[in-house]
Amino acid sequence: MKRSNQPFFWLLFGAGGMLSALIGAMLVFITGVAAPLGLGVHADLMSHANAIAFARGIPGKLFLLVVVSLFLWHAAHRIYHSLHDLGIPPGPLAQAACYGTALLGTVVATVALLAIGF
Amino acid sequence: MADTRKIVLEVLRYTPGQSTAPTLQQYPIEFTDDMSVLQGLQQVKDFVDGSLTFRWSCRMAICGSCGMMIDGAPKLACRAFLRDFLPGPLRVEPLEHFPIERDLVVDISDFVDKLGRITPWIEPREPRSLEQGEYLQTPAQLERFESFSHCINCMLCYAACPQYGLDSRFLGPAATALLHRYNSDSRDGAQAKRMELVNSEEGVWACTAVGYCSEVCPKAVDPANAVNQNKTASAVSWFARFLPGRG
Structure with missing residues (x-):
């Protein structure tokens, strides 16, 4: 019997799910609603200078990498297991497309966070 | 029978070798409040149509033989009561995801x-x-x-x-x-x-x-x-x- 490769993806899925449940809605609200409309946050909270300073610090880099990559892995796994509802059969190709996108996003985020400097 | 009510059982029929595709057959029956769907099927088999085929044994949710799709949901026919499906008709089909052997009997x-x-x-x-x-x-x-x-x-x-x-x-x-x-x-x-x-x-x-x-x-x-x-x-x-x- 062939061992399933799903435990690896399932744990990333679980970690991303937990993280998005804890902070996802709050992040969307702060960055997408509160900051642009100036609702109860400092006016330059999301200014370029603040954002780049955040991304240059080690804690900020780790936070951004974890949020971007785990959310992607969570979505990739969820989408992979929902594909049959769209009439797309699960298989190596669909797996490569879903998990490949998450891997690509993780690599791009890592490279960008390193390129932005310290 | 005291206090009988009426309901139509709409039962999936399929005979391998004879049917080209499953069909639904309607059986109007009279039932009392204490009658299960299994008893409804037994009434059909005993008095209306002896060719109707289904599995059953204990009548008390212990043997696990009479599982079927009742009103679209998997249930034991002995544990589902006709009174809960009024006014009907009540659709009775074989368990989903298994090949049909004959009528309500599936290949397990x-x-x-x-x-x-x-x-x-x-x-x-x-x-x-x-x-x-x-x-x-x-x-x-x-x-x-x-x-x-x-x-x-x-x-x-x-x-x-x-x-x-x-x-x-x-x-x-x-x-x-x-x-x-x-x-x-x-x-x-x-x-x-x-x-x-x-x-x-x-x-x-x-x-x-x-x-x-x-x-x-x-x-x-x-x-x-x-x-x-x-x-x-x-x-x-x-x-x-x-x-x-x-x-």
Whole structure:
């Protein structure tokens, strides 16, 4: 019997799910609603200078990498297991497309966070 | 009959070799408040149409023979009451996800094969002779597996499972629950063998945690819980392989 490769993806899925449940809605609200409309946050909270300073610090880099990559892995796994509802059969190709996108996003985020400097 | 009411049973009929496709046949019946769907079918078979075919035995939700789709949901016909489906008509069909053998009887050989694959018996952790006496167990040790031993193999959970419907290679809810029953028994020593099946592509990983299996279970076995516990165990063993000294 062939061992399933799903435990690896399932744990990333679980970690991303937990993280998005804890902070996802709050992040969307702060960055997408509160900051642009100036609702109860400092006016330059999301200014370029603040954002780049955040991304240059080690804690900020780790936070951004974890949020971007785990959310992607969570979505990739969820989408992979929902594909049959769209009439797309699960298989190596669909797996490569879903998990490949998450891997690509993780690599791009890592490279960008390193390129932005310290 | 005192206080009878009327309902129409709309039953799926299919005879291999004769029917080209399943058809629905309507049987108007009279029933009393205490009559189950199974008794309704028996009334049809005894007095209206002797060719109607269905499985049944105990009439009291113990044997697990009379599972069928009742009003679109997997139920035991002996445990569903006609009075709950008024005004009707009440659709009665064979269990989903299994090939139809005839009318409401399905071919269960896939499930029986699966039962055989899970080593559904205790292989003693340490063999004891008769002189050494019985294997003792604490109430806490019993509690770990007892609820999973209540399965009556009615296969309602397989008819409920969308993943089994998509790909019947999936070991499925009841077989996993029973596997878990033996794996969590303190007397058993065959966990490693069963975990190979749990970890495999046909094992627990085909489950997407829909949970309908546990909802339809007439014995509150909670197979979804068994699958979930084994996902955790399987994930631990997936990573444990990479630790030094582990195969």
